[in-house]
Amino acid sequence: MNTQKILLVDDEPDILEFIRYNLEKEGYKVFTASNGVKAIELAQKENPQLIILDVMMPDMDGIETCNEIRKIDKLKNAVIAFLTARNEDYTQIAGFDAGADDYINKPIKPKVLVSRVKALLRRINGEQDGTALTLGGIEIDREKYIVRKEGKEYNFPRKEFELVALLMSKPGKVFTREEILSRVWGDDVVVGDRTIDVHIRKLREKLGDEYIRTIKGVGYKFEF
Amino acid sequence: MNTQKILLVDDEPDILEFIRYNLEKEGYKVFTASNGVKAIELAQKENPQLIILDVMMPDMDGIETCNEIRKIDKLKNAVIAFLTARNEDYTQIAGFDAGADDYINKPIKPKVLVSRVKALLRRINGEQDGTALTLGGIEIDREKYIVRKEGKEYNFPRKEFELVALLMSKPGKVFTREEILSRVWGDDVVVGDRTIDVHIRKLREKLGDEYIRTIKGVGYKFEF
DNA sequence: TATAATAGGTAACAATTACTTAACCTCAAT
DNA sequence: ATTGAGGTTAAGTAATTGTTACCTATTATA
Structure with a gap:
């Protein structure tokens, strides 16, 4: 398997370097950008599998950046995760509308970050996981296009x-x-x-x- | 050829006897266990070529049992098949991770059962596979470019x-x-x-x- | 080499399924 | 009582898939 590319976008250099360090240690190829415009440029050029966006950034925030990225055809399959401060509820809603795949809460714990990134990247590489969503006894499985309720399967x-x-x-x-x-x-x-x-x-x-x-x-x- | 040993594990005595009857009629030596713990004990002692596990069992389910069995060195080459109810949560494909070789659907039809068991045992004796994948009675052999169904071979x-x-x-x-x-x-x-x-x-x-x-x-x- | 057999693809049409609409109904708020 | 939003049903319409027959290219066979 090819080395995976991750694009990291945050306006705080410290966080950028902290995350970069932890991900490169795992063998990922990490690109960083300090704002939305640079992020989009880099994304175009490098075609990363995963993009991690800080929500709070000056000028163009993470959500806006996400929206722009989603418009780019060849990045349609990229996984996008947001970095957010805990309890930013409103942000989260807007973020899902923008097509976010996951949220990572600050403060960032290296172990959590890495396992989360792995899980997200696994999605792209076909491997089973993360596709199912269960709520109140109802499970939807995007991959199998199946809805399950109480063990029974339905084809919608x-x-x-x-x-x-x-x-x-x-x-x-x-x-x-x-x-x-x-x-x-x-x-x-x-x-x-x-x-x-x-x-x-x-x-x-x-x-x-x-x-x-x-x-x-x-x-x-x-x-x- | 030595008489083949089959270990059958199910918590329902009726099913146990039903399957036992059908397999013994074919000349197999059948051992039965009503739960995972007993199954593992028996497997250790008898070293069966084929183990048929019901997925749904109290205490230790089939998948868990399978995982334990796979840890036992001398049973590394045993073929393991799961018994599942039709339409049962396909979640069990988790069973494949546990190292299952086939699934047999309930309700069990004697003829299907027997031909399935034969197909599975054929793998161990002589015919080395490695690249074969069996699912629901259909076996594909990447190496030979052959598809088998109930003992018959087809060239696709x-x-x-x-x-x-x-x-x-x-x-x-x-x-x-x-x-x-x-x-x-x-x-x-x-x-x-x-x-x-x-x-x-x-x-x-x-x-x-x-x-x-x-x-x-x-x-x-x-x-x- | 001629001929046959097989594999793969296409086109035309049938069948099926999913989707949409129209018409009518209910209910609650003003 | 009137209005407006949503609920319900059946039936029409559109979209997708199934099926068959046929054509072409390639490979096997005589």
């Missing part, structure tokens, strides 16, 4: 699967109809108003009514 | 072989059309839309419809 049609996966990706968060349309159907597709309802209904039929809650006038959320 | 054309080998390499995982094209045909080859379908059809014709499942809008996967 594509839209239903994407919909439940979206809602579960951020349990408790209310997804507006707009958001749902944009992320499950795509921005250019135009569908009628009742389409979402019908899909929600099908999900409730299969999972039970207790998981998906309607927030009238706002949207839907997953609860457990 | 290259593409068909590569396709089934790919799907079986990660049972349960959905391979997108894109992935399949890239890995069986290569990234630069351009083939029409229906090409994959036709090959899938040929495989289903030869193996039976129950192995390859279509996930509409996503891809195909191997199931057993």
